[in-house]
Amino acid sequence: MSTAKEASTLLDSEYEHTPVPQEHRRSFASVSAVWYSFPLVLTSAVIGGAVTAMLGFKMGILAILVGNLMLMVVVGSLSYLAGKTGESFAISAKRTFGKAGYVVVSGLLSTVVIGWFALMVGLTGDTMARSFGQNLLLMTLLGGVLYVAATFIGIKALTILGYFAAPLYVILGIAAIVIAFNSGTSAIFEYEPLAGAGALSFGVAVTMIFSTFTDSGTMTADFTRWAKNGKHGFFAAFTAFPIAKFIAEGIGAVIVASASALVVNASQNGGDFIGILASAGGVLKVLAIIFVFVNLGVGCTHCLYNGAAGWSHMTKSNMRVVTLILGAIGIAVALTGVWAQFQGWLNLLGLIVPPIAAILIMDQLVLKRRNDESQKWQPLAFVSWGLAAAIALIVDRFAPQLSVVVAGLVSSAVIYYIGHLITSRRTTATPGDGPVNDAIDDSVDVPVA
Numbered sequence: 129m130s131t132a133k134e135a136s137t138l139l140d141s142e143y144e145h146t147p148v149p150q151e152h153r154r155s156f157a158s159v160s161a162v163w164y165s166f167p168l169v170l171t172s173a174v175i176g177g178a179v180t181a182m183l184g185f186k187m188g189i190l191a192i193l194v195g196n197l198m199l200m201v202v203v204g205s206l207s208y209l210a211g212k213t214g215e216s217f218a219i220s221a222k223r224t225f226g227k228a229g230y231v232v233v234s235g236l237l238s239t240v241v242i243g244w245f246a247l248m249v250g251l252t253g254d255t256m257a258r259s260f261g262q263n264l265l266l267m268t269l270l271g272g273v274l275y276v277a278a279t280f281i282g283i284k285a286l287t288i289l290g291y292f293a294a295p296l297y298v299i300l301g302i303a304a305i306v307i308a309f310n311s312g313t314s315a316i317f318e319y320e321p322l323a324g325a326g327a328l329s330f331g332v333a334v335t336m337i338f339s340t341f342t343d344s345g346t347m348t349a350d351f352t353r354w355a356k357n358g359k360h361g362f363f364a365a366f367t368a369f370p371i372a373k374f375i376a377e378g379i380g381a382v383i384v385a386s387a388s389a390l391v392v393n394a395s396q397n398g399g400d401f402i403g404i405l406a407s408a409g410g411v412l413k414v415l416a417i418i419f420v421f422v423n424l425g426v427g428c429t430h431c432l433y434n435g436a437a438g439w440s441h442m443t444k445s446n447m448r449v450v451t452l453i454l455g456a457i458g459i460a461v462a463l464t465g466v467w468a469q470f471q472g473w474l475n476l477l478g479l480i481v482p483p484i485a486a487i488l489i490m491d492q493l494v495l496k497r498r499n500d501e502s503q504k505w506q507p508l509a510f511v512s513w514g515l516a517a518a519i520a521l522i523v524d525r526f527a528p529q530l531s532v533v534v535a536g537l538v539s540s541a542v543i544y545y546i547g548h549l550i551t552s553r554r555t556t557a558t559p560g561d562g563p564v565n566d567a568i569d570d571s572v573d574v575p576v577a
Contacts (some may be wrong), residue, residue: 135450142282144440144447147214147353154381158287158311159364162430167229167341168297168374169427170255170420172246175340176377177384177399178389184326185319185385191330195337196361196370200534202482203345204365205489210349213360217347217434218441224491228504231442233484233513238438238478241343242458245431247469249275249348249462253425259406259415268462271421275428276455279436283354284376286429293426300412300419301379304401307408312387320384326474332532337377338533338549339477341369344430346485348384350431350437432458479524482533483516483540490544497548508547514538 143152148210148338152557211221217237221230278285292446320327335416348365380399384391390404391397405416441445487509491497518538 132468139260139448140282140284142437143214143353144216144437144573145444147216147219149214150356151232153214153356154283154287155312156355156360156364159352159355159360161282161290161294162354163290163348163364164293164367164372165369166344166430167424168253168294168376169248169423170402171251171340172277172373172376173301173380173383174400175233175336177397177449178379178380178395179328179333179336179377179398180319180381180384181322181394181398183330183333184503185316185381187330188381188385189378192337192374192381192445196374198334198338198537199341199345199369199373200366202485202489203341203348203369204362204538205493206346207348207352207355207361207365207487208358209361209492210352210417211355211364212358214353215349215388216353216437216441217349218438218490220349220492220576223499223501224488224506225509226503227501228423229506230511231511234438236443237347237481238435238442240481241431242435242467242518244343245275245435245454245462246466248424248427248431248462249459250466252420252428253422255400255402255424256297256417259420259525266461269425269459272455272459273426273431274421275425276459278425279429279432279451282448283351283433286351286433288427289422289429291525292423295417296415297376297423298450300405300415301376301401303412304404307404307449308390308401311390314386316382316385325489329529330532331529334453334531335429336532338482338531341373342477342481342485342533343461344370344434344440346432346481346488347438349529350434391410397473448565449511455551460507473526479520479532479536481518483513483535486540487512487544490541494544495545495548505556508544508551512540512544512547515543526546 139150143149176188176192183186183191210216210414218230218234222234224230225233249272250268252271253266256262256267256271257264283543284439331484333401350478352361352364355364372532377399379401383401384394387404390407391399392403402416402420405412432451432455436451438446439445439454440450443450491499491509516536516539519539520532523530523535526531
C-alpha cells in the first residue's frame with residue numbers, strides 16, 4: 129500500500145462544506161460511540177456531585193434526570209434532522225437564519241465551544257497537578273497537543289476514542305464508588321445538602337445539568353450527520369442523553385452522597401473521583417492517569433471538532449488546517465487558567481444558546497418551513513432569538529430560582545410559532561382581488577402552521 133493511499137485512508141473527507149453522501153454514512157454503533165462517550169467525562173461527575181451536594185441526593189438525582197430528558201428532546205430532535213439531511217450545523221443553520229445570518233449563530237457557537245476546549249485542556253493540567261503532583265503547565269501542554277492531534281484525524285478518531293473511553297469511565301467510576309462505600313456509607317438516599325454549601329434552587333440545578341451540553345448539543349449535526357437516517361441520528365443521541373450523561377452524573381452524585389469526607393469542597397469539585405483513585409495507589413493510580421487524558425480527551429476533541437467544522441465552513445477553509453489554528457489558540461488560552469471560570473461559562477450558555485436550538489427545531493422539524501435559501505437574513509429567527517434571550521435574562525435577574533433554560537426554550541418556540549402565523553397570513557394575503565390574481569394565489573404553495 130502506498131503512502132498516499134494510507135494517508136487517504138487515515139484522513140477521510142470530513143465533508144465540512146457539503147452534506148455527507150449516503151454511501152459515506154457510518155454505522156449506528158460508530159455514530160453512537162461518538163455521542164455516548166462525550167458526556168462520560170469527568171466534568172459530568174463534577175456537576176452531578178456539585179448539584180447533589182447543594183440539593184441532597186434525592187432532589188439532586190431528580191434534577192439530573194430532568195435536565196437529561198430535556199437534552200434528549202432537544203438534541204434528539206436536531207440529530208433526527210441531521211440524520212435525514214447529512215448536513216453539518218453550519219449548513220443547516222443557513223436555512224433558518226439565512227446565508228449571511230447563519231454566520232452570527234455558527235460563529236457564536238463555534239467560538240464558545242473552543243472555550244470549552246480550552247477549559248478542559250486546563251482541567252487536564254490542573255487534575256494531573258492536583259492529584260498526581262505533576263507540572264501544571266507541562267501537563268496542560270501535553271494534553272492539548274494530544275487532543276489536537278486526535279481531532280486532526282477526524283470523526284474516525286472520535287469514534288475509536290469513544291469505544292475505549294466509555295467503558296473506562298464506567299469501570300473506574302464503579303471502582304471509585306466501591307472505595308467511597310468502604311470509607312463512608314451506602315445510605316446515599318439519606319444524604320442531605322451540605323451546610324453552608326450555598327443556596328441552589330431546583331430550576332438552577334436543571335439549568336446547570338442542561339447547560340453543560342447546550343452548545344455541542346445544539347451543534348449535534350456535526351456528529352449525527354454521519355448517521356444513515358433520521359432514526360439512527362435520534363437514537364445515537366439517545367444513548368448520550370439521557371443514558372450516558374445520567375450515568376456519568378449519577379456516579380458523581382453517589383460518590384458525594386456516600387463519602388463526602390473523601391471529596392474536598394464537594395459544592396465546587398463535586399464528584400471528581402480522580403483523587404479517590406489516586407489515593408488507592410497501585411493499578412488504580414496508573415489507570416487514573418491514563419483516564420485523565422483519555423476521558424478529558426473525549427470532551428476536548430469533540431468540542432474542537434465542533435469549532436473546526438463551523439469555522440472551516442464559514443471561512444471556506446480546510447477543516448484540518450482550521451483544527452490546528454483553533455487548537456493552538458485553545459491551548460494558549462488554557463495556559464492562562466481559564467478553566468477556573470467554569471460557572472461563568474454555564475451561566476452564559478444557559479442564557480443565550482438554548483433558544484437557537486428551539487428555533488431550528490420549530491423551523492425545520494415542527495413547521496417544516498420552506499425558507500428561501502437565497503435570502504441572506506431570516507428576520508423571524510433573529511427576532512425570536514433576541515426576545516427569548518431577553519426573557520431568559522429577565523428570569524435570571526428577577527426569578528433566579530427558576531430555570532433559565534426552560535424559559536429560553538419555551539419562549540423562543542412560542543415566539544417563533546406566533547411569528548410564523550403572522551408572516552404566513554401576510555404571504556397568503558398578497559395584493560390583488562381579481563380572479564386572475566386569485567388563481568395565482570391559489571397556485572402558490574404557502575406554508576401554514
